[in-house]
Amino acid sequence: MEETKYEIVRRVLIIRLQKDLDHHCAVNIREKADKIIDRYYIKHIIFDFSKAKFMDSAGIGVIMGRYKKIKYSGGKVVVSGLNKSIDRIFNISGLYKVIDKYDTADICLQKIESA
Amino acid sequence: MEETKYEIVRRVLIIRLQKDLDHHCAVNIREKADKIIDRYYIKHIIFDFSKAKFMDSAGIGVIMGRYKKIKYSGGKVVVSGLNKSIDRIFNISGLYKVIDKYDTADICLQKIESA
Amino acid sequence: MNIENKMTIEFESRSINESLARTVVAAFISPLDPTIEELSDIRTAVSEAVTNSIIHGYTDEIGIIKMECFIVGNELSVEISDLGSGIEDISRAMEPLYTSRPELERSGMGFTFMEVFMDNLEVVSVPGVGTNITMRKRVGSVKEMQEYTQEINHNVL
C-alpha cells in the first residue's frame, strides 16, 4: 500500500495523497502534517490529488483542519490534480470558497510564491 | 464489463479472453466457441490471454474441452500472452503436455499456419 | 436488465475496513455496469455510513458492522447497521454541518453526502441499541435515460 508523501519546498508543504482519502488515512495525515507544520514553520500547504482516486467527508475535515491551522499566520491551502468525483465533493461541500484549485502542484507552488 | 472477443482468420478461431476466466465466464465461452467451431469449420484455436488477469480450474475445462473437440480432425490449440499466475496454472495442471504457448496471438497464427 | 442478487457482509469496526466496504459494494454492483459517477456516488455514501458506525456508533470499542446489499432489477439497496450508541435526535444529526465530534475534525457532511449521492435514504436509530441506514439507488439509469432521450429526439426529427 502506497503511503502519503510529504515534501517541503521552502516554507510550503506539499502533501501528495495516494489512492483514498478516507477516515482511516485522515487520522494519519492529520498527525503527520501537523508535526511537519510546527517543526518546519510551514506557511502554505498544497494537497496534490493527482494520485488520489477517492475522497469522502473525512477529507473535508483534514483540509479544513489544516486551513484553520495556517490561516492565522496568513497561510493558504491550495489543491491540484482532482479527479471528477473529488472535484464534486469539493463543490458540494463549499470548500472552494476558501481554497483555490490548480491543475498541478507545480502551478500551485508558482501561484503561492508569486502572490 | 468487457466481453470475450472472437475472431476468425481463415480456419483459425482466435478467442481473446478479457479479465477473468472462471466458471462464470467458462459457461458462455464454451457455448459461443462451439457454435463458431461447427459453423465456420474451425480447424485450430488460439486462446489469447494478453488481456486476461485470472484463470482457475474452470479454464482448464474450457481449454481441454475445445482441444478434444478439434484434435480428431488434426486441429491444434495454442495459447499466448499468459501472465505468471496463469502460466503457473498451466504448468501445474499439465496443460503444456498437449498445448503450445507463444508470446503473441500473431506468432501463434504463424506457427499454426507454417506447421 | 433483469438481475437479482443479494449479499451480507459483517466486519469489525476498524477503520481499515472502510475501504473493504467500498470495494465490496463496488464489486457487488459491477454486473449492473455502473457509470464511473454512479460507482463513485455509491462508494462515497457507503464510506460515510460505515465510518459513522465506526466513529460514532462504536466510538472506542470494536463492534460488528453489518452491510446487506440487494439488487432487484437495476436498483441497488444497501443497509448498513451497527449495535452501537444510536442517535438521540435524528433530524438534528441529519442537518448539514452538524457533528457531535468536531474534535475529530468531522465535517458534519456525512448524511448530506448519503442524501445527495443516493436516490433514497432512511435512518432508523435507537439510543443505546444501534443505528440502521438504508440507501437505495438506481444504477445504469443515466444510460437508460440517455437512450430514452435519443429515442425521443429520433422520433421528433
Add this chain to the structure above:
Amino acid sequence: MNIENKMTIEFESRSINESLARTVVAAFISPLDPTIEELSDIRTAVSEAVTNSIIHGYTDEIGIIKMECFIVGNELSVEISDLGSGIEDISRAMEPLYTSRPELERSGMGFTFMEVFMDNLEVVSVPGVGTNITMRKRVGSVKEMQEYTQEINHNVL
C-alpha cells in the same frame, strides 16, 4: 506485523458471485501487503471452493454460501461453507483429476489447487447437510523469508 481482523460474507450461489468472493478476499488481505503471487494463490483457492459450492453443493438451486475470513498476525484463514449436497467420499473427491461432473467440463483440479496454493486445507462434509472448507496461508512470509536469508548471508560473510 500485528494485525487482527475478521469478516463474514454471505452471498447467493450465483456464478456472478465467484468474482465477488475473489475481490472480497483480496481486499480483506490488502493490509498484509501480499505479493502478487500470494494474492493470485489466494484468489484461485477461494474461486475453486466457491465454484464447488455453486456447482456441486447447490447444483441447480440457489442457496447461500458463507465465507469467513480471519487475519491473525500474518496468517489468513478462510472458511467457505454451503448447506448443499455434501460429499460422500472425501478422499476420492480430493484425488487430482477426480470429478463427479465431467459433463460440465470440470477438470477435477479444484481441491488440488486449494492444496497447492494454500499452506493448509481442511475439508469437513456431511452428505445431505453441507460442506465446509477451511484454508490457511501465511501472507508476506516470502518477504520475511527473504529478509531472513539476507540476514543469514550477511552473518556468514
